Amino acid sequence: MKNLEKACLWLVYLAIGLSLTTPLFMGNGFFFPFITTKVLWFRILVEVMVLAYLVLLALSDAYRPRLNKTTIIFTLFVAWVVLSSALGHSWNISFWGNIERGEGLMLWLHGWAFFVVLASVVRSEKAWKGLFDISLGIAVLISLFAAGQALGLGVLLNTSGSRADATFGNAAFLAAYILFHIAFATYLFMARASKPLRIYYGGLFALFVWVLVATETRGAILGFAAGLATVAALYIWINRGNRRVMRLGLGAIVGLLVVGGGLFLSRNQPWIQNSAKLRRIVNVSFSETTAQTRVATWKAAWKGWTESPRNFIFGVGLENFGDVFDKYFPPTIYQDAGSQVWFDRAHNLIFDRGTTTGIVGLLLYLAFLFYPVYASLKRASQNSVQRHASIVFAGLAVAFLIQDLFVFESITTYAILFFTWAYYASILAASDSERTVAVPRLTGIAMAVIYAAAFIPILWYVNLLPASANRAAAVAGHSNPQEDDFFTxxxxxxxxxxxxxxxxxxxxxxxxxxxxxxxxxxxxxxxxxxxxxxxxxxxxxxxxxxxxxxxxxxxxxxxxxxxxxxxxxxxxxxxxxxxxxxxxxLQVLSPTRPLIWQEAGYSELYLYRNLVQSNPEEAAKHLENSENYFKKALDLNPAVVESYLNMLMLYANAKQDGKFEPYAAQMRQDAPRYQRLDYLYQFYNMAKNNTSIEWINYFTGEIIQQDPEDINAWIDRALSFAYLGNRKEALAAAERIKSFGGDYIVQADKFIENVNSGYYEKNKPN
Incomplete structure (x- = not known):
C-alpha cells in the first residue's frame, strides 16, 4: 500500500508540474490552435490527477480535502455557476463552452478539481517554492520566445501585429500570465537568502517586465503599476513605525506617479511618437476605436444584466453573453465589413461575471479573489517570509483585477490563477484551526473505484472524441478552394x-x-x-x-x-x-444589428430582380421592402460606407439613380471614409455594372482626383460626359487620354469624332 501511495503522490505532483507547461502547447493541426491544445492538455492532466488523488484519499486520511474559507468560497462560486447556467439561456453551451474559448462549466469543474487537489496535497512552503521555480522556468522559455518575436526574429511564429504574444496567440493573455510570474520572481527573491539566486530572480523580474512592455497591453501595464503601488502602500502600513521603510515606500509611489505622469504628458513628443510600443502604451484616448467599442459593449452588458431581477441575480448562464450583446447590439461598433461584431465577452471582469452569473456570482468571484488576500494580510505578522509573500501576492491580486477590467480570461489565465490561489488556500490564507472533510474509508474506496471505471469514457467523450472532430475541422478549414476538389x-x-x-x-x-x-x-x-x-x-x-x-x-x-x-x-x-x-x-433577437437589416434587404432585392418581368406589381412591393430595410441599416449607423453601397445598388437596379443623390450628400457628411480608393472603386464598379451613367461620372471624378493615372477611370469618365451631353468635358477628358500615348491617341481621336457627331447622346444606354 505504501508503494501505491507513493506512486499516486508522485503522479499527482507530475501532473501538477506538467500542468504548468500548458501555455507552451499550440498546434496548427487544431481548430483554434492556441486554445484547443492547451485546453485538452490541461483537462487530461486534471483527470489523471483526480484519479491518483482519489486513490490517495482511499489509502490515507492525510490527503483529505481542506475545509478553509478560500476553498468554501470557490466551491460556492462553482456551485452557483452550475445553478445560474441551469436557469440560463442554453445549458448545453454553458456546460461545454465553445471551441474558440474552451471554457464553460467543463473548464470550471476541472479548475475546481485542480484547485482542491493542489490545496489538499501540496502543504509545505518548500514544495510550493519548487513549483514556483518550475513555473518560472517555463515562463522564461515563453519570455525568450516573446523576446524573439519582439526583436523580429523571422524563424519564430508571427505575432498579432507588432505585439509579442509568444505561444498564446493573444498579447493580452501573455501579459496576464507574465503578471503572475513577476509576482513569483519577486516573492522568491525575498524568500531566498542566496545572493546568486537573488541575482537570478532579479534578472527574471527585469525580463518579465520587458516582455510585459513588449505585449503593449495597456491594461496589464496599468495593473502592474497599480500592483507595485499596492505593495509599496502595504509595506508602509505594516511598517508604519519604521521610517526607512516608509520613505522607501513613499518614494516608490512617487516614482511611479512621476514616471507614469511624465510619459503621459510627453505622449506627443517625438521620442514617444517615434516608438511604436511607447506610442501605443501612452496614447490612451476615449476617441479611439478600441475604447469606444469597449464602452459600447459595457453599456450593452449593463442593459442585459439589469433587464430583469432574474438576470440581475442569476445572470444568463456561462457562455451566453453573446445573447445579451446581440439584443442590445451597439450599432456604432459596426464600421465596415471587416468589423468585429460577434462579442462573446464584455472584456471586463465585472460585466462578464455579472451578466453571465448575476450579482451573486460576481460577488462570490470577487470574494474568491480577495478574501485570501485579506486573510493572509491578517496573518502577515507571523514571520517575515509570509509577510513578504502576503504583500507581494496582494499586489498581484490588484494587478490581476485592474488588467481584467479591460480584457477577459483564457485557459492560460485560469490555469495559473487556480494554481496561485491554491497556494493561498494551502499556505498564505490557511488557518491553524481549519478542519478537513471527513471521508470514510469505504466512501473513499467507492469514489476511487467509480471514477476509475468512468475514467476512460470521460477521457474519450471529454477530450479524445472532441479532439478528433476538431482536427477534422482544422483540415477542412485549411483547404484551398481554388486547388482542392469541392466535394473533397x-x-x-x-x-x-x-x-x-x-x-x-x-x-x-x-x-x-x-x-x-x-x-x-x-x-x-x-x-x-x-x-x-x-x-x-x-x-x-x-x-x-x-x-x-x-x-x-x-x-x-x-x-x-x-x-x-x-x-x-x-x-x-x-x-x-x-x-x-x-x-x-432576428428582429427580436438583435433589432439594432445593421447586418440583419442588410441581409433582409438583399433577400427582398433578389426577389425584385427575379419578379420584375413576370410580376411587376409583386416586385414593386419587394423593392419597397428592400429600400426600407437598407434605410433602417443606414439609420442605425450612418457612418457605414457599405450601407450607401447598398442604396446605390438598389436604385441602380431599379433604374432610379436620381434617388441616390440625397444619400450621396449624406455620405459625404457622415461617412467620409467612402473617399478611400478601395471604396471608390466599389462604387464605380457598382455604377458601371448597372450602367448608371451619372454615378459613373461622379465616382470616376473622385478616383481621378486621387489617382490621375488611372486610364480606365479616364475612359469611363469621358464616355459618361459624352452620354450626358457634356461635350466640352468629354473632349477635355479625351485630350487627357491622349497623353497616355500609344493606341490611346487613335482611340481618343475616334471618340472625339463621335462626340462631335452627337453619337453618344443619341445612343445613351437605358
Missing amino acids: VVDRYKRSIEPDTYGRQEYRVQFIDFVGQQLANAGEVIGQVKPVLAYTDEQADEQLMEYPDKTKNYLVAMRNYNYTFAADPKTKIERLNKALSYFPK
Missing part, C-alpha cells in the same frame, strides 16, 4: 460535423459559410452539387433546432439561402422566401 472539402467538413460531440455549432458555421462562398454568384449548379446544397440546408436547420435563440445561427441560415438561391432555377423564389422567414426572429 465537403467530405472533410462532414468528418468534423457528424461526430456527436461539442463544437459542432462552430464547425457547421464554417461549413455553411464555405458552401455559400463557393456557390454565391455561381448561378445554376450541376446535379452532383444539389445533394450538398440539401445537406447544407439540413445543417442550418439542425443548428437552429439545437440552438434556437442564437442570432448568429439565424443570420447564417439566412445568408445560406441568399447566397445559394440561384443554384436551382425552380426554387429561387422559395429559397429567398425561406431566407426572409428567419427575419422576424
